[in-house]
C-alpha cells in the first residue's frame with residue numbers, strides 16, 4: 218500500500234494527539250507530536266532562566282537554538298514515541314501548566330519555528346507519517362495527501378484538558394485556569410504573525426466535540442483510507 222503523509226492541525230486540546238497516535242498505530246506509520254517539540258524548547262528556556270528577562274528572552278533563545286536537540290524514541294509499552302530534550306526524557310514534564318502558559322510565546326519566535334519546521338520535514342521525508350500541530354498542512358507539509366483540521370468548543374476542550382491534568386495527579390489546577398489557558402492559546406496561535414493557526418484550504422474540518430473516541434477513529438480512518 219502506498220505510504221502517505223497525514224497532517225492533523227487544529228486548536229489546542231482537540232484530541233489531535235490521541236487520534237494521531239491511534240491512526241499511526243493502525244497504519245504502522247510513525248507519529249510526530251510537533252507541539253511536544255515547541256514544549257521542549259519552552260522547557261529549555263525555563264531551565265535556563267530565559268523568561269526572567271522579557272526583553273532578551275528571544276535573543277537568548279535564538280543564540281542557543283543549536284544546543285537544543287529534540288528526538289522521539291518509541292516506547293513499546295505506551296505505543297508512541299516519547300519526546301527527549303538533549304537525551305533526557307521530558308514527555309511528562311512538558312505537559313505541566315507552567316509550560317502550557319509559556320509555550321505560545323516561544324512558538325511565536327520565527328527562528329524557533331524555522332528550526333522546528335526543518336526538523337519536522339526531515340522526520341517526515343520518507344512519508345508513512347502522521348504529524349499533529351498547527352501549521353502542518355499549511356507550512357510543514359503543504360502537499361500532505363490527507364489534511365484534517367480539528368475543532369471543538371473551548372468549554373469542551375478545557376474540560377478534557379482539566380480531566381487529563383486531574384487524572385495525572387494535579388490537585389492544584391482549576392477548570393477556570395485551564396479554560397483561560399485554552400482561550401489565551403487560541404488567541405495567540407491564531408493571531409501570531411508567523412505561521413498562524415489557520416485551516417488549509419484543502420483540509421477537512423472535523424468537529425469532534427460530540428464524538429466518542431471510537432466514532433472519531435472510524436470516521437477519520439475512513440477519510441484517510443479513501444486517499445490511500
Ligand code: DC
Pocket residue numbers: 229230251252253255256320321324349350351352353402406
Ligand atoms: O499541541 P500542543 O498544545 O501540545 O502545542 C503546544 C503549543 O505549541 C501550542 O500552543 C501552539 C504551539 N504549536 C505551534 O505553534 N505549531 C505547531 N506545529 C505545534 C504546536
